[in-house]
Amino acid sequence: MKARQVAPGVWEIPREGEMRVPGRVFATEKLIETAARDKALEQVVNVAHLPGIVVASMAMPDIHWGYGFPIGGVAATDVHDGGVISPGGVGFDICCGVRLLASDLTVDDFLAGREAIMDALSRSIPRGTGEGAIAHGGILEEVLKRGARAAVEAGYGTEEDLELCEENGTSEGAEPGAVSDLAKERGRRQLGSLGAGNHFLEVQAVDRVADPDAAAGFGLAEGMVTVMIHCGSRGLGHQVCTDQLRVMEKVMARYGIRVPDRQLACVPVESEEGRRYLGALNAAANFAWANRHVLADATRRAFAEGLGRREVNMPLVYDVAHNLAKLERHVVDGRERLLCVHRKGATRAFGPGHPDLPERIRRFGQPVLIPGSMGTASWVLTGVEDNPAFGSAAHGAGRVMSRKQALRTRQGREVRAELEISGIAVRPQSTKLLSEEAPYAYKDVDEVVEACELAGLARPVARLRPLGVVKG
Amino acid sequence: MFASGGRSRGGAYLESMRWEEIDHTADVGIRVEAASREELFSGACRAMFELMYGPQDDPAPTRKRSVEVSGDSDTDLLWEFLSEALGWAEVDRAAYYEADVVVGDGSLSADLSGPSIDDLELVGPPIKAVTYHGLEVKQTGSNWTATVILDV
Numbered sequence: 058m059k060a061r062q063v064a065p066g067v068w069e070i071p072r073e074g075e076m077r078v079p080g081r082v083f084a085t086e087k088l089i090e091t092a093a094r095d096k097a098l099e100q101v102v103n104v105a106h107l108p109g110i111v112v113a114s115m116a117m118p119d120i121h122w123g124y125g126f127p128i129g130g131v132a133a134t135d136v137h138d139g140g141v142i143s144p145g146g147v148g149f150d151i152c153c154g155v156r157l158l159a160s161d162l163t164v165d166d167f168l169a170g171r172e173a174i175m176d177a178l179s180r181s182i183p184r185g186t187g188e189g190a191i192a193h194g195g196i197l198e199e200v201l202k203r204g205a206r207a208a209v210e211a212g213y214g215t216e217e218d219l220e221l222c223e224e225n226g227t228s229e230g231a232e233p234g235a236v237s238d239l240a241k242e243r244g245r246r247q248l249g250s251l252g253a254g255n256h257f258l259e260v261q262a263v264d265r266v267a268d269p270d271a272a273a274g275f276g277l278a279e280g281m282v283t284v285m286i287h288c289g290s291r292g293l294g295h296q297v298c299t300d301q302l303r304v305m306e307k308v309m310a311r312y313g314i315r316v317p318d319r320q321l322a323c324v325p326v327e328s329e330e331g332r333r334y335l336g337a338l339n340a341a342a343n344f345a346w347a348n349r350h351v352l353a354d355a356t357r358r359a360f361a362e363g364l365g366r367r368e369v370n371m372p373l374v375y376d377v378a379h380n381l382a383k384l385e386r387h388v389v390d391g392r393e394r395l396l397c398v399h400r401k402g403a404t405r406a407f408g409p410g411h412p413d414l415p416e417r418i419r420r421f422g423q424p425v426l427i428p429g430s431m432g433t434a435s436w437v438l439t440g441v442e443d444n445p446a447f448g449s450a451a452h453g454a455g456r457v458m459s460r461k462q463a464l465r466t467r468q469g470r471e472v473r474a475e476l477e478i479s480g481i482a483v484r485p486q487s488t489k490l491l492s493e494e495a496p497y498a499y500k501d502v503d504e505v506v507e508a509c510e511l512a513g514l515a516r517p518v519a520r521l522r523p524l525g526v527v528k529g
Numbered sequence: 530m531f532a533s534g535g536r537s538r539g540g541a542y543l544e545s546m547r548w549e550e551i552d553h554t555a556d557v558g559i560r561v562e563a564a565s566r567e568e569l570f571s572g573a574c575r576a577m578f579e580l581m582y583g584p585q586d587d588p589a590p591t592r593k594r595s596v597e598v599s600g601d602s603d604t605d606l607l608w609e610f611l612s613e614a615l616g617w618a619e620v621d622r623a624a625y626y627e628a629d630v631v632v633g634d635g636s637l638s639a640d641l642s643g644p645s646i647d648d649l650e651l652v653g654p655p656i657k658a659v660t661y662h663g664l665e666v667k668q669t670g671s672n673w674t675a676t677v678i679l680d681v
Contacts, residue, residue, distance in 0.1 A: 095554050122554040124662030124678055149658040149680045186581070186619070186646055186655045242620045253655045254681050292619045295657045295680075299612050302661065319661035459552040460654060460681070487651050529655075 058098035060089055066512030067445075069113075070098060076105040081113035082120060083446065083512035085504060091457055092120045092127075100127035103317045107132060108325070109140025111389050111396065115446050117403045118508035119455030119500065123148075125320030128402035128456075131449045136326045136384065136395045141314065142334060143323035144305065146399030147382050149298040151338060152228075152345030153289030154378035155404075155426040155452075156353055157437065159275075160360070161370045162282040164262045167524060171482055174260070174363030175525050179484035181359040182258055182352060184251040184529035191249030192351045197241060197344075200248060201233035204343030205350040213249075213354040220415045222376040223405060223423075226346040232336025236293070237300050244293025244344055249351035253486065253529030255453075255494055256288045258356065259428070260482075260525040261435060267517040271421040271439050275374050277519050284360075284371065285435055285521070286352050287428055289380065290345035297341040301334045326384075326397045335382075342381060349376055374437070375424035379404045379452035387447050398447050406440040406450035406515045425515045429502035430454045431494045432476050434522050436506045438515035450515040451508070454499040463498040482525035491528065546572030550580070553678055557654060558663070561675045569666070569673040570607060570637065571628040574614050577656055577679065578624040582649040585626055590642035592623030597638045603666040606637045607675055611659040614641055622646050654681035 060068035060082055068089050070080030080101040082089060092098055097120050104126055105114035111133055120129035125145030134140025167174065183190060192213060199207035205219055205226025219226045251258060263281045266272045277283070290297075305322040308330055309315075314323060324330045353373065360369045382399045389396070407414055407423040414423050422440035427450075429435045438450060458466070469491040476483050476491075485491050509515045545564035550557060559576045563569040579585075594617050598609035610630070618625050618641075625641040657680040665676040 097554075124556060124660040124680060128555050145661075149660075186651055239616050239620070243616060253651070254657075292616075296616055299616065299658050303609070303612075306661070319664065322661070456555050459554055460557060461550055461552055489652055490654065493654060 058093060058102070060093070060098060066508055070102060072105070076102060078105050078110050078113045080105055082116045083508060083514055084118045084120065085508045085511065088118050088500065088504060088508055091500060095122040097122045097127040101130065103321060104130055104132050106317055107134060107141055107143065107321065107323060108314055109134035109138055111135050117449065117451040118505045119402070119451040119453050121455045121457070123401065125318055126399065126401040129451065130401045131399065131403045131446050133387065133396040133398045133447045134326065136397055140326055140397055141323035142326045142331050142382055142397050143321055143399065144298045144302045144334065145320040145322065146401050147298065147338065148380045148401050149295045150289035150380055151294035151297060152342035152378045153380040154345065154349065154376060155428055156286045156349040156376040157374040157426050158284040158353060158356065158371045159277055159374050160282045163280055164282060164524065167260065167282045170364045171525065174360055175482045175484050177359035177363040178258065178356065178527050181355045182251055182527050183249065184527070185253050185486040190247050191355050194245035194248060197245055197248065198233055200347040201236060201340040201343055202231055203227050204346040208347040208350040213351045218350065218353070218373045221373045222346060223378055224346070226350060226376065228339035228342040230336060231339035231343050233340050235333045235337035236297055236340050240293050240296035240300065243296050244291060247291040247293065248344070248348055249355065250291060250348070251288045251352065251529050252291055256529050257431065258352070258527040259285045259523050261285060261521040261523050263519050264522040265520040267519060268439065271518045274418055274421040275424050275437065275518065276372055277374065277437065283521055284356050285426070285428055286349055286356065288348060288352065290341045291348065293344050294341040297337045301337060304330055338382065342378065345378070346376070375426065377404050377426050385447070396447065400449055402452050403449045404452045405448055406444055407448045408440045408442040408444060425450045427451055427502065427506060428453050430496045430499035431526055431528070432479065432481055432496045432523060433502055434520050436502065436520055437518045438506065438509060439518050441513060441516050444514055445512070446514060451505050454502040454505055456498055457500050458498040460493040463493050463495055466497060467492050467495060481523050485528040494528070548572060548576040556678055557681050558676065558678045563673050564671055566603065566632055566673055567630045569675055570610055570630045570632070573607060573611055573675050573677060574628040575626050577611065577615060578626050578643065580653045581651060581655055582624050582646065583652040588624070588626040589644045590627060591644055592621050592642065594621055594623070594625070594641045595638065596641060597636065599636045601635060604664050606632065607666055608659055608661060608664055610637050610639060611677065615656060615659060624649055656681055
């Protein structure tokens with residue numbers, strides 16, 4: 058599969074066969090070469106077959122081979138023109154995302170209490186498979202309806218936090234009744250848990266500020282300690298996706314829809330099944346917003362415990378989803394349209410002045426949080442005007458090596474030793490699994506950020522370097 | 530290179546089953562081989578839990594669950610069965626290494642059993658879900674094979 062460069066940082070796969078739009082990948086030359094090595098570009102082409110898709114089947118600079126959509130895939134369909142919604146365009150980990158906390162701590166403050174803080178975090182952050190949760194499952198129904206707001210009312214986090222979450226931490230239109238009993242059972246004991254795989258909690262330091270004005274606006278300053286939390290909707294979200302995929306696979310033919318990969322099963326957004334999926338999707342998204350909210354609360358308590366203080370000041374910078382489908386208004390061919398924007402491993406990145414952004418940061422654009430691989434830097438970017446991908450940017454470094462290859466390359470204990478030699482405190486659930494998430498298994502996050510800037514997706518604000526990591 | 534298989538408590542059951550992990554950039558793929566459709570399905574279920582918790586010579590059947598699914602084809606039945614086994618395993622906090630599978634006309638029932646995950650160490654990535662991507666069940670003479678991509 059070949060893509061040709063059409064503008065700096067923009068590559069196109071021409072429309073052919075039954076593709077409804079071309080493919081468009083935002084990348085540097087190095088990143089597009091990496092993407093062409095496996096089936097990621099084929100998946101961009103497959104997504105271009107979806108009914109109602111507009112402009113192009115897009116992919117962000119961290120594109121890699123996924124299932125159905127490529128990871129890093131963005132596709133918008135016109136809701137009033139037969140546009141479809143596909144669970145494969147969201148993924149099983151519905152509303153997986155990233156939350157960043159600032160603090161009033163310096164690196165020296167952290168280093169003075171490092172072991173106590175890391176041990177407190179290790180005790181306070183449930184992780185691994187189906188581990189017990191911090192919050193009691195009794196608030197599950199309320200969480201599915203109202204997301205992070207329900208968590209605040211149950212005593213986790215603050216009202217101020219909600220303002221700085223995408224969607225204010227509550228996805229509207231949630232229908233808990235569309236969530237199966239099995240999904241609820243899976244989620245009941247998991248609220249407030251990290252999970253495993255590539256999910257993590259990382260203590261970081263702001264080591265470079267690229268845009269002082271925006272950094273100050275987001276509450277970040279050089280030398281400040283921050284905490285980044287990456288997790289999603291756990292088993293509840295996985296089951297919602299499984300349940301809805303089953304339905305769509307069965308009814309898709311009734312709507313005359315054929316797709317090149319079964320994982321792209323879809324129905325019109327305006328169909329009964331489409332509306333039901335949106336209701337279940339938003340309920341699962343609410344679980345994820347609340348999950349990160351509860352974990353942030355646990356993080357603040359763990360820092361206070363580790364530092365021997367009654368409380369610490371750790372305000373929320375922002376919380377973004379990178380696996381979601383949302384109904385948004387965008388201008389296409391000079392006309393504003395209601396689109397269903399799928400972001401599968403892509404972050405919403407609205408530009409300055411967007412009405413959906415909190416007033417206090419609106420003039421800077423939306424914070425875009427891009428975690429690097431374990432042991433490497435992460436970035437805060439900001440949304441820019443005239444984003445060419447329906448207000449989307451990258452979501453991470455993007456894998457370049459399979460887990461199997463990563464395991465063969467080095468053992469977990471070697472990876473742990475290397476991290477510790479670099480001054481990064483590690484608290485893994487499983488040392489063996491550390492090698493699956495080792496830095497060499499991922500692309501260079503700095504290159505991904507460079508590609509975002511080159512293609513006009515987002516602009517760098519601050520670089521964060523890791524000080525400690527809690528892994529599932 | 531096939532890595533594992535044929536470690537059934539019952540001895541004879543699953544003797545023909547073998548599975549190997551196949552490369553996938555972000556997720557995990559498995560290819561399973563068996564001498565019958567039932568063993569193929571049981572073997573695919575076992576492979577999921579061996580991926581997460583490693584092979585067990587004598588997995589204690591302390592957790593049990595019966596499941597029933599329907600589907601129009603063998604691939605549908607496999608997806609439905611593995612999805613169901615995975616979902617209930619999380620609720621039951623179980624690793625269902627054993628699956629006594631009966632395939633009927635458009636339906637499948639299975640008695641699942643295995644140890645509590647509280648007694649096991651996680652040695653592989655936790656599996657989130659079973660995908661349709663690249664899903665395949667094939668019969669060649671008396672040899673059955675399945676390919677499954679799992680989201681991790």
